Amino acid sequence: MEKKDTLSSCSDSEIQQMQLIQDKTKESCMVSFQRLHSHLKRLSNNDLKGSRTEDGFKRAFTTLFCQDLETFTGTMFLNMDQLQKQLDNNEFQEIGSMASFKVLETQFQMFIKSKIYLNDEYIVMTRNYFLEYTRLDIPEFRDTLIQNMDYVKKSIEKRALHKMEYDSRVNERLMQTTEEKVDSSKALDASLVIIESNGTESQKQDTSSRSGNDAHVIIVVKSFTLIINPQNIF
Template sequence: METKDYSCSKTKDVHAIKYKMSKSKERCMAYLSSLHSHLQVLSNEDLKGTRIEHGFKRAFMSLFGQDNDTFTSTMFLNMDQLHKQLDKDEFQEDGSMAAFWVINKQFHMFINSQETLLQHMSNVKKSVAERTRHQRQYDRRVNKRQMQMQESKVDTGKAFDADLVIIESSGPKSEMQDESSRPGNDTVGSR
């Protein structure tokens, strides 16, 4: 009877492990399917006929060393190979991991290029902020200098106006003196 219980226990263990393997495969395939769907959406961003199509293709070639069509088709070929490995009933770790590492390498190349691109974008943003700060400092100084020049002109104008008032008020006296000192003036000669 103990032998029967032992073999029944072993059978239950085997079934439990098979069930876990089955669930593990389902999760793995679900994750792979989600990844595939997401990549499909990303690759369907159709730029054909748009103004940015040529620039995008040049940028993609510069970042990844291959055109976006080649990159996409290689990525989906690698995804299919990984799918075939993971979908086998008889799981083979070596084949599955080899297929995984191929696509992982391609993703890392993509991710690293994105990080580089994001770093460049960050540097551009910092540069724009720095230029903005310098431009504002420059504008403030120029505006301050213009205000000082305008104030100086106003002060000079006030001083000029004040000089005119003094000259005008002293002007008639001078004219009187000038008239009295003219030759042939009766006032000076009659005395």
């Protein structure tokens, strides 16, 4: 029993360590998400609302993303909210998290794959407005976007891996606990059998003793009967 207790203690310690790792991977996941979120907020600069720069950026944005700024960013923030809910959930689900990430990633595919970095006059104006509004040049914004999305994706995959390992260890611990309970139950049953067996022997001895006394009394009574029987007198 002492050996089993030691094993149980070690298993519990391992699970606690894995839980700490789970917490750290969640924290890392949220840090990656916040970096991506901060980067994408550059596409919605409230400080420049109604300015000439914003008007120029809206035209540049439509050229780059083939969609108007309000519609695109409105959908973008909704997708970001869905991804954040998935990542911030303690009951982490890899499928839901990755699905939400893919939706956001797909929204930017046209921009990521576009080759609109040529040096003709119109593109130069587009790049200038983009730089003035976001404080980043188009290639730099694109490369940082790809990098941050890659961080989020890898953090989701890493978190999913640790969760799978954690769930596996918890299941093993539950099975071990169940086996220990079964062993304890068997040991208890065996003890009860021994007690019951000893009790039965005692009862037999008591019965035998009482039977002997009863027989003796009967014999005494019979002897007495024989003495006073009238047939024997005559």
